[in-house]
Amino acid sequence: MFKKIAFLVFFFYVNSIMSQIVINEYSAANYDSFQDNYGEYEDWFELYNNSAAAVDISGWQLSDKADEPNKWIVPGSLVIPANDVIVIFCSGRDEIAASGDAHTNFKLTQTTGNEVIMLSDAAGVFQDSIRVIANQTSHSRGRQTNGSLTWSVFTTASPAANNVNAQLEYATTPVFSQTGGYYNGSVNLTISSPDPNVTIYYTTNGDSPDNTSNVYSGPINIAVTSVVKAIAYSSTPNVPPSFIDYHTFFINDTHTIPILSISGDVGPGGLVDLLDGGWGSTGLEPEGTIEWFSELGVLIDKGAGEFNKHGNDSWAYDQRGFDYIMRDQFGYSKDLNDKLFVTKDRDKFQRIILKAAANDNFSFEDGAHIRDAYVHHLSQIADLRMDERSVAFCIVYLNGDYWGVYDLREKVDDSDFLDYYYDQDELFPGSAGDIQYLKTWGGTWTEYGEGAGPGSVAEDDWDNFVNYVMANPMTNQANYNLVKSQFNTGSIIDYFLLNAYVVASDWLNWNTSWWRGLNPNGDKKKWRYSLWDMDATFDHYINYTGVPSTSPTADPCDPSSLGDPGGQGHVPIWNKLLTNNSFHDDYINRWQDLANGPFSCASMVSLLDSMINIIDPEMPRQISRWGGGTYADWQGNVTDLRNFILARCDSMNSGFVDCDSAITGIHNVTVEIIGIGEIEMSNNNFINNLNTPFNDERFGGVGLPFEVKSGNFIYWEVLPNGVYVFDPFVDTLLIDLKGDVTIRAYFGETRSVTYDVVPQGTTTSIDIDGLNVGVFPHTEIYLLGDTINSVIPNIDPLYEFDFWSGDSINIMPSSTSETISFYVTNSDTIKLHIKKKPTITYVVNPNTTNTSVDISGLNVTVFPASFTYNYNELITLSPIIDPVFAFGSWSSDSNFFVNGGSANNSFYCQFNDTIVLNLTDISAKIFGNDTLCSNENEDAELEIFFTGNPPFLFSYTDGINEYSDSTSENLYVIKTQQAGLYSLTSFSDANGNGATSGQARVVVLDAPQANFEAYPDSMTILYSTTNITDKSLGNIVSWQWYFGDNTPVVYIQNPTHIYKDSIGIYEVSLIISDDQGCVDTTAKYVYITDDYWIYIPNSFTPDNDKKNDFFCISYNGIRENTFVFNVYNRFSDLVYSTNNINDLNCENNGWDGRHIKTGEELPAGAYIYEIYYQDFEGWKHNEMKQ
Template identity: 30%
Template structure:
């Protein structure tokens, strides 16, 4: 109405204190300035069908009557705001719904239509124009219904609107108040915003009681068992108020006593709906005969939720024995330990079996002396009144034979070799010392010692009946061998190779060896090759070394091994014979390393003198450094016998 806030309004309240209308209330009449019709006396921002529902709150104080300031002040109160917004939606879903407004318009149109010709004759116009105005009213109603539902989102920070369906189960079992509406026909459907709560209350019909609410996505507080709740919609949802017929139950038994860990069947008669609380320890919570197995004494209540026709059954729990059997010697070794003390805890009384191999210290402690492995069983009991709770426990006393240890025999090895040592006769093995062992706690170990060592292994059976055994490893050193330096020889030379070392030396690889069992031997190779010398000592330890010989045709060099400087004209001078040499130098030393002769001319010879004096008879060393046509520098040594 466009003259709502400064015209046609009033405040009223009842003055009879015995009646319910004592609060101030609001009156609005003469609503002709509506449907975007007549004069906008109040200066409302938008009088079209799509106007925001909160537009009046933006007005200052039209008419000076305080309507808008009072409304805005009340809207700061959450309770009033909830009621104001939800009352708006209650009306949109009931008296001011599109369906009802159009029905009212159609019924009025039906009554007015026969009168319209007379009105047109008196006041003018035509029937078509009147029908067009009626259609404009209907379109305004339909457009306003759509826009006002969605307009609340921007006005009051809500979501939706969401479709909500409200039901009661079973049918005709009760009523539901929803905000300001009292719903009596179900299912009932409406559209309401999210974020703000809807206030709902379940009202049972006679002979029914309320049990609980259910919903798919909505939030229900304080809980679903409360009669009056706040329901906040998060999406389209179906809200159901559940009721049950009042019933008279007969519990059988009314009290029961059980041992902890056991159960008892509870029965209730003459009912058809059962909700047991608490639920802990029950095999089912909605049947008439659950098995109750509580851990502690518990009073169970059964009946429909929120109904007064409930009954209680008390289940008293007596602690069952918790038997613990302990012994320090669960294994007895033949020839070592003979008795085992067994202690029982966790019960009031104890009964032992078998009894023929035990001596009683007291009812909870015995001395066992079995000849063979035996299982001892004790039955412990807790007694309360006429109820006895019994539990059993058993313990095995093993009588084990003595360990007969078996270990690998002592062994002799070469240094660097590994030895597998094994032991048997038990279940646990402990080797010492740990030096050179890969592990120390297995039946089979690997040793890689660098010196002689004795190992001891301790063997037991599951930690009992231990015994020991020993074995030794003798570690032998390898012999030594040196096959000499790699050398290059011309193919026409005599070639000797010499191996030095300890033990027995043989040549085990190479071609054209004159004597394979000789440390020094001549070879006659036709091509490059390597020669392997092997030394073996008395312990069978072997070692090898390799020398490689290069054979060439790039030069020729011959060093004589003797000469006779006696003046007879025969072999009086020492001369090296060679060909195809680019460089040449000869040096001759006595046995103390003193240089006696040197020359870089291959035509120069040594006459067996040093500084004009004859040298003594004996063996002298000759060293020749030369370069062949292949351009490689080489060195060759020889021994010279000076004879007269």
């Protein structure tokens, strides 16, 4: 007979989530997939509300740093609907926009490995966190489904939507057997992966590999310089392809300068198209990789990002410049990490510029391949008050092909640059932020500092400034001072001087940028200039600006004649400022300061030669690669540049005299230092007794300033006499040269005298001819032969004068006189030696008596008492003793008593000491204080000490009850657990005499009660994390957690613990201590099991055909001792029941369909079952189904 019994099948899977609001998904790889309400592709993360009610997270705390959990506090209402998500953008905007979109004040970085998204509630209680791990471009990481415990990779991010199509972790990046660098011969390269079931694909032409590329099947022989890239694809479902690894192997290629290997796709729109295509490629922004090698071929750093065009006219040449931006969103690196430039300490660069000398390129423009780099480097070396593109020369390889000599440059019109050097940063894309940055290149635009509405705040502010300068006379010093408060006049002086000196012909209407910072805590808050392209200099290339002359003898005042190229007011401002005498003098003196230093012929040529020497060994291959000339042609171009520089620096001084009617000369200036001292002439010309005489050439018609910087200045002398009017005794001097001049600064011969006090650390001061000095050592500089008339010490009251000491100066009248004087004959250290007065503390023992002591005529009744005496002072002692007591003895630690053991005594005070008057009595004294915790088993102990003859009879009380006892022991111990204040009520010795004293206290403290909950207390090997919540009672101050798995003790209140992923039972123990030192302990067990599930079949056929004859249950993670299973027929009669889950275990048991009581087979049909059990986490399940 075929019988079928049907049941309803259930499958249970439970994951518990601790917090109501959790981090659900995040992406710091959002390159181009998800725009915020401003149209920007910002980092983001998603919060999920797993409850049935909406939650407003106003005031909640978010952060990207674990040690700063409250970095961003949600500034207003932000509601997460029930069982739904919201997206929060990490843009730095710090707002909840009108659209409702939330933006944190921080951004995410995924490639540093040290950022953690932190979530805490408004009270600061931690809710959730996730470490930021690198994704590939536009991917995300999130919970497998909304709110689940398992985190996954999503190759299609799902912000503001349900998490679907979760992937496993990326395949492991392939491993290269050798790294890139120099090799003297071919390389046999092996590529491997630790992952099973992967196929490795590779390229050698720069293309990014995919599963259509070469399949790796064995060692690759690399015989020529190549870039090898590899990727791994897994055959395991839901495993995304790996990250790409890449290495450049230089085969028989070596260089004397660093190498930048760049690589990218060779097809249309790729890197090769950008750098080797026509003008149509100018808009391309291909992605690719870079590798930065030292000149020794050692890899320093590498990364992935995007390239774009750099240059304009030079883009017509075959060898082109380019910009590179490292993209953290690609998942490889956020910066190029190296100290690229010898003039700067910066070592992280997201953006770099690579120029092939631009319009000075050799050999496309008959250039020297150096001009732009040289002018920028010259400005840096001269410390001009501008921003320059720092310079480092390198060799570029494109997809393994040699691409020539480039100059790697620092990008100055970049918020990273301005933030690093000046603490001025763009807060977020398009923000006014902390920067106003304007640029003119044909037209003028705002790089940073756009306003929220039409126009530009930066341009408006600049126009207002220009209008003020043009509308107000700069001869008015107040107007000029206001201009100087907003505008770096030193920067425009340096900008115009440099451009005039190098005869720039492509500036003002082109290649001009200027900016200021708005962060009040940052630097550079006045408008200042930055250098741009400086290749059209030294009579090279096109005169785009229309300067009157590009020859070496060009008038240095030519910039004043240019009108207003570019229309931004630079030349009109310049001409207006020149009407101010102070500005004009600063300008001319600045020129001469530079001309005597970094702008001198010798310095200019030396700098040029040093830079040429760096690229010279590399130029033959550059010329061979790009053609158009010979090495001799290039050397000739460099010589032409060098000759131009020499001719230019020779003509400048005479040119200034010819073009500036205010100046005369040139005049010879000799500066002499008489004595020991230093002065500064103009800016940074420091002249002292070591480099005197100092000879210079200076213009007349301008104020030449001098200032004393150090030394004991006496007076100035200016020769010839009678020509100049000045105050010789003031330490500053300003003269307008009338001819050749000698200026002498006289300094007196000085000696230094240092005053000190021994010992230090007292309140002593010294009055030195009316100057009170309280900090030592203190040094005064005197003229040789000076008289110091009065040196008077003001000594700390706890000290007294001892003597003076000096090394060579004669102290008058003597070193033992408290007030002294001396003549300054040598440099010396004069020390005041003081000694501490002795302090005596008097004590009466015991201190509860009615005893007083006459101390040198002073009756003292309160003890201890302390007095300070002069050294060796005689002190007399006469005690007046309480009648109940008798004199015992005097005791002392250091001083000696004159009268031996007598009650009336005396001593000479020589040392700090404690003098004790010891008394004797006949008494019983109870003492001791003891504290118990209420859960202790030990007794408190109090002691009674007797004087007299035993036996001793006594009574005592604990404040409630009274007890009597007798003893012959002279230290009687009371053992008790009764709290109270204990005191003696009566005492007598064998002679019947006695007095009582003392008190003792027993305190019984309420002990804390240790308790905790582990949630969950039953876990799976897939999720073995338990959160411990302390439930202890009392004022707990310390917790010690032992987790039973040999891990270190944890000392926080509510720990989270992760067990190893294997089944086990662990005893969690807690030891607590409260603020009174009481201790309690408790322990509980936690369980690690497999995942919980249960399968109940919907039918079985107990017909003995050995197929489905028994009803059995498959399960895992069930607490077997909680299991109950009942079956009822349609009349609700119980036909089967068991509370032993093993009765229904499919491995060896099952129900055969018989009645539990009669043993008879049940008829076929539908039955109702009832099941109850608890899963491994303690969740209860009670179901009744038909």
